Amino acid sequence: QVHLVESGGGTVQAGGSLKLSCVASGHNGRSYTSGWFRQTPGKAREFVASMNWSGGSTYYSSTVKGRFFISRDNLQNTVYLQMNSLKPEDTGVYYCAAAEAGPDILLVTASGFNSWGQGTQVTVSS
Numbered sequence: 001q002v003h004l005v006e007s008g009g010g011t012v013q014a015g016g017s018l019k020l021s022c023v024a025s026g027h028n029g030r031s032y033t034s035g036w037f038r039q040t041p042g043k044a045r046e047f048v049a050s051m052n053w054s055g056g057s058t059y060y061s062s063t064v065k066g067r068f069f070i071s072r073d074n075l076q077n078t079v080y081l082q083m084n085s086l087k088p089e090d091t092g093v094y095y096c097a098a099a100e101a102g103p104d105i106l107l108v109t110a111s112g113f114n115s116w117g118q119g120t121q122v123t124v125s126s
Contacts, residue, residue, distance in 0.1 A: 002123065023078050047108055048068065
């Protein structure tokens with residue numbers, strides 16, 4: 001199972017940007033597909049973006065498409081989420097997720113992932 005540690009959260013004004021990082025370990029060089037989710041109190045965990053191991057496929061939720069960008073550096077075992085034009089409704093705890101899978105596998109639902117980070121808080125003030 002992949003161990004994940006997120007960083008990069010914080011407080012930013014509306015319209016600002018943040019870049020989240022997710023460092024993976026424990027996969028022993030095996031490929032894994034990755035995703036980002038977010039959650040606010042009282043709501044279910046929401047899909048944000050995902051990318052396959054090869055980096056050739058990505059998928060975004062309609063609420064962040066065009067503003068958020070997922071990327072990865074497999075040599076650094078790191079997946080990123082660049083968040084631009086942030087809105088107050090983007091506030092939440094952001095979780096990195098992973099699942100060992102073939103290089104072209106792309107997942108878009110939480111149930112498909114079996115490794116999760118501890119989460120990092122993102123707060124966007126109006």
